[in-house]
Amino acid sequence: MGPSSDGVERRWSPIAARLLVVAAVLAGWEYLSASGSLDASSFPSMTDTMAELARQLLSADLWTALWNTVRGWATGLAIGGSLAVLVGTLLGLNRFAYLSVIPVVEFLKTVPVIAILPLAIVVWGATLQMKVFLVAFGVFWPLTIQVIYGVRAVDPVVRDTAVVLRLRGVRRFVGVTLPSAAPFIATGLRVAAAVGLILTIIAELIGGAKGLGLSILTSVNAGPQRLPATYALILVTGVAGVVVTSAFARLERRVLHWHESQRNLAPTGA
Amino acid sequence: MTGAVALRWVWSNVWRLWFSAAILVLWWVLSADSTSTFFPPLQRILERLHALWIVGDARRELWSSLGHFAVGYTVAGLVGVGVGALLWKFRRIGDAVSPVLYFVYVIPTAALLPAIVAIMGIGSAMKITIIVLAAVWPTMLNTLDGMRGVDPLKLDTAKVLHMSALRTVRTVVVPAAMPQIMAGLRHSLQVAVIMMVVSELIASQSGIGFFILEAQQRFAITEMWTGIIVLALVGSVLTVVFIAVERVVLAWYIGARAVERKG
Missing domain, CATH: 1.20.5 (Single alpha-helices involved in coiled-coils or other helix-helix interfaces)
Structure with missing residues (x-):
């Protein structure tokens, strides 16, 4: 160079x-x-949007909506994530269970998560539970597969060493299984976090649960004079997306810095 | 393959389906005399499914959805590969626009939905736009990544051999980047199916998403279940078709990896 x-x-x-x-x-x-090329009745000007964004940032409404979205997202991710790690580990460690259950998991992974949303809406209505369920359900399947791959990807030498050293149970899980699965879990979590946010917004838009999605919808329905507010909220959603994505990428790098070399070899779940 | 070997192969793969079958049987038995409004008997769901989707004309909704999906996914795939390749070719420009692209990428497309509906109405154009906007990213980013991963030595060799730009792309860049491009296209497929349904759930007069939502609003829970099942099947059939295509496109790659593994 x-x-x-x-x-x-x-x-x-x-x-x-x-x-x-x-x-x-x-x-x-x-x-x-300003020149009128963008239809004023469907696009606000940049300055109007930014001014509205500043006003929104000072109002409690925006922060309440953001909090509702974050709460649904985080709870769903935590529930779906921990279940996936638990189930994925159990399936990954047992060959018989793996071979039996994998067709079901692979099938459910291809099912568009959104199919289940109308059911969740009938059962729970426009509530936090409905959001949490959708996020947890949507995050669970792809993440479970990642965990299974991770658990099964233990280096044979390391595995044999663990056998020779008679590592069993919790010690083996913490010392051998988890470290080798960690990069897979981290990649899966990063993707799941982004998907979870999208699902949260969709649940709010369609299911009507409180949060940024619902705020965007009400502001669109309020007519053209609320346009700057609509786009200000969209920008806030985008920033939330940036924060979530970069936070998980950074976390992955920090927690797995020792694993960097191997991480580049890990399939990214496609 | 002799008959016995084939039979053993079938058996060694078929036994794994016991768990899937057990779940279906369990669902059938447990829901048989269900009085819950939300979880009608599986038998009744399947009867309705037959009446509505196989004998009846609910299929029309499916064709409408799949039409939008096909156009949206094709456009998203072409634009994704095209723009991804351009961003790779013009690295400096690609780098300069990366923050803007990244921001548009991380905005949950769903957040744009109401605004797009307000601008474009609830016709086909709106649905296709939404599918393209959401599904273009996985393909674009994977194309870019895949092309960045091409061995520089190969590119230098192509240069030394005075290969034309087109030939370099065709014989060096595309084969090397193909596995990742396909991974991107597969992810785009899933996103496109989801956005197809979402666009119908939020504002529409047709499509399978509309069918499900409409049934839900009439509180026709059994019909809603038939829609959910059909949608689930559509999602997995599309994935299976994609995997079949991928096997053909990447045959050389899968073969090479199998050889590597045998070492």
Whole structure:
């Protein structure tokens, strides 16, 4: 590659270019709505949206909605995630159970999660439970498969060593099984976190449970004068997505720094 | 394969289905005289399913859904591979637009739904737009990643051999990136099916999502169950078809990996 004397410039110019593109997109948005190319009855201007966003950030409504969304997402992820780790580990450790149950899990993984939403709505109505159920259900199947793969991917040498050392039960699980499955679980969790957020928003939009999704819907239904609020809420949802995705990616890197080399080899669940 | 070997092969795979069968039997037996409103007897669900979807004309809803899905998924796949390849080719531009792309990618598409409905109405255009907007990302990002992973040595070799750009892409880049592109397309497929249903659940007059929601609102729970089952089957049939296509497209790759594993 090039000489290292311009290393600083090299590091900074991409960041400058990125900032420039972000600024250009925002400016382009403002220009298009000011010039009338964007229909004012369906797109608010950038400045109106940002002003509304600032106002929303100071209002309690936005934070309540955000809290409701986060609560449903986190509870669902925690329930679905722990069940998946438990069931996945049990299935991964027993060959007979694995071979018997895997067709069911593989089938349910391909079922569009959303199919179950109308049922959840009839049973629980527009409640937190309904959201939690959808998220937990949607996260469970793909994550279980990841955990099974992870548990079964124990290095044969490590496994044989554990046998020779007569490691059993909890010690074997904590010392051998979990570390080898960890990268798979981490990848699965990162994907599950993002999917869970999408499912939370869908449950709020369609099921009418309180949260950002419902706020967006009510604000759209309130008509064109509430447009800036709609787009401000969409931006907030996007930021929530960024936070969730990068937080889990960072967590994965931090917890698994010792596993980095192996992580690149791990299939990403496709 | 001789008859005996074939029989043994069938048996060694079929016995695994005992658990799936047991679940179905259990569902059938436990729900047989269910009086719960939400969980009608499986037998009644299947009878309704036959009457509505096989004899009746509920199938029309399915064709309407699948039409939108087919168009949306095809567009998402083509755009995803195309833009992914462009982002790879023009690395600096790709890097500069990455924050914006990333932001649009992480916005849960569902959040955009009401706004899209407000702009485009509830016709086919809206549904296809939603499917494309959500399903384009897995393919695009996987294409980009896959192409980035091409061995630089191979690219240099192609350069030394004075291969044309098109030939380099065809013979070096695409084969190397193909496994990951297919992984992206598979993920896009699942997203596209979900968004197909979501678009029908939120605002629609047709489609399988509309059928399920409409049954739910009439409190026709048995009919709702038939819709859920049909949707589940559609999702898995599409996945099975995709896997079959993948096996053909990636035959060389799967073969190579099997050889590697045998070592």
